[in-house]
Every structure is written in C-alpha cells, then in structure tokens.
Amino acid sequence: MTSDFSYKNKKVITIGIVRDLTGLSERQIRYYEERKLIFPERSPGGSRKYSFADVELLVEIANKIEDGVQTHEIRKEMLRAQKKQSQDDVRKKMIQGQLNAQFGIRKGPSS
Amino acid sequence: MTSDFSYKNKKVITIGIVRDLTGLSERQIRYYEERKLIFPERSPGGSRKYSFADVELLVEIANKIEDGVQTHEIRKEMLRAQKKQSQDDVRKKMIQGQLNAQFGIRKGPSS
DNA sequence: AAACCGTGTTAGGAAACCTTACGCAATTGT
DNA sequence: ACAATTGCGTAAGGTTTCCTAACACGGTTT
Numbered sequence: 386m387t388s389d390f391s392y393k394n395k396k397v398i399t400i401g402i403v404r405d406l407t408g409l410s411e412r413q414i415r416y417y418e419e420r421k422l423i424f425p426e427r428s429p430g431g432s433r434k435y436s437f438a439d440v441e442l443l444v445e446i447a448n449k450i451e452d453g454v455q456t457h458e459i460r461k462e463m464l465r466a467q468k469k470q471s472q473d474d475v476r477k478k479m480i481q482g483q484l485n486a487q488f489g490i491r492k493g494p495s496s
Numbered sequence: 497m498t499s500d501f502s503y504k505n506k507k508v509i510t511i512g513i514v515r516d517l518t519g520l521s522e523r524q525i526r527y528y529e530e531r532k533l534i535f536p537e538r539s540p541g542g543s544r545k546y547s548f549a550d551v552e553l554l555v556e557i558a559n560k561i562e563d564g565v566q567t568h569e570i571r572k573e574m575l576r577a578q579k580k581q582s583q584d585d586v587r588k589k590m591i592q593g594q595l596n597a598q599f600g601i602r603k604g605p606s607s
Numbered sequence: 608a609a610a611c612c613g614t615g616t617t618a619g620g621a622a623a624c625c626t627t628a629c630g631c632a633a634t635t636g637t
Numbered sequence: 638a639c640a641a642t643t644g645c646g647t648a649a650g651g652t653t654t655c656c657t658a659a660c661a662c663g664g665t666t667t
Contacts, residue, residue, distance in 0.1 A: 613662105613663100616659100621656070626651090627650095635641080635642070
C-alpha cells in the first residue's frame, strides 16, 4: 500500500561512493555505524551497502556533529523521532480501520 | 527547470550490485556496453558506476535479446527512440518560447 | 586524573573489479 | 556451402576497493 518501492531506500551504494557523495571520510562513516547511527547492509563478502536515504542521513549527522552534538545525543534524538513516527503510523492505521469498517467493507461474495 | 535531481539517474551502483539486481552476468553487462547499449561512468580508479535507470535499461535489453533481437537492432531502436525524444523536446521548448513571448515577459528592470 | 569522544593513520588481508584473450555453439551474411 | 559475426562462458594476471584491528592524540566529560 505504501509504495516504498523507491530507489531511495535500496541499499546499493558502496562506501567509496558514499564518501564522494557526502564528503565524509570512510573512517567517519564507519564510526557513525559503530555508534549505531546508521545501518548499512552487507554484501556476501562483507562490503557495506548504503541507500540514498542513508546518504542523506549521514549528512544530517555530520551537520549535527559539527554543531557540537555528540553521537550519543544524536542517537537519542533519532530514537525519539522514530518512536513518534511509529505512534503516528498506528493512529493513521486506526483511523483507516474505522473508515474501512464504516464504508469500505468489500469482503465476502460481493462481485 | 526539469528536476532530474532524482536518484534514478545518479551513477552510483557498481557492477556487482547491478549483477545482483538484474540477474545478468558481469560478462553480459560489459558486453552490452561494448555494443554501445549502455554507458556507465567510471570511478577515478576505473570501476564502472551505473544508475537505477541503467539497471532498468539493462533489463529491457536482456528481454529483447531473449526475444532474439540482436544488439545491433536494439541499438538502432534506441537511437530512433532517442531522436524522437529530442525532437519532442525541441517542440515543447518552442511552444514554451511562444508562451513566454506572449505572456511571460519578465525581463529587464521590473522589480 | 581517568575515561570518553571523534578522527587520522597504518598494516595486512580479502573482496571486487578490470582488461585481454581463447573458445564455441548458434546465427547471419555472401 | 562457407565465412563472418553474435552472445556469451571462462581463465589469467593485475589493480582498486573494502575490511578489521590497533595505535595515536587533542578535546571534552565525568
């Protein structure tokens, strides 16, 4: 239902490209992973694979760090944001459910 | 004006990932390049870099080849399609120019 | 003062990629 | 019929890219 078939979230970019795209060093990129701010996938051989969304996130992270925010704090912020998001999702689903109950009942032999 | 700032056309994917994404062999992917059907960029070190658009194109190419169409023919088709496209672009630009001339004149000291 | 933070750098090794070239069945062109 | 081309597989040898682990180090925090 939610598209999410987007290119934005496919993990297909190697760390060298991410380095070029963000201007960060590989060391930095790996370090932010170590601090659980980013979660690349791995190829069978162990190489990291990032998405465009990851690239954007990395830039945001780098900006915050420049502003003196610690990875520790950034992580908390992210968890907070994430939690609120999932709450919002639940609410939306509930409303959707209400609507379906009222009007959208299209189950059973009705063709 | 035309966005094209899309992820779809950024060349960021290495050949191994393209292989996984398309199911083609690296040999095939390189061969189609040799036959001028696809044009990856290169990293400073010489590694090929593809876009999602390239990946889609590769799948189309592979399908045609399965249907017995030769690379030679596919290339012609592509050139044809490309030419028509650029013609269409020109027409659109001309119309745009007309409209600007009629209504959109916003140049010179007018603030 | 001790511990932690964010990063550069080095070292050694493995994975991924590159080009070149031979081979070969199947098509295509002459 | 026969030569040439097509669309790959595969192997060899070499370069690039990526990986982890570890030491260093100036700045914060605690």
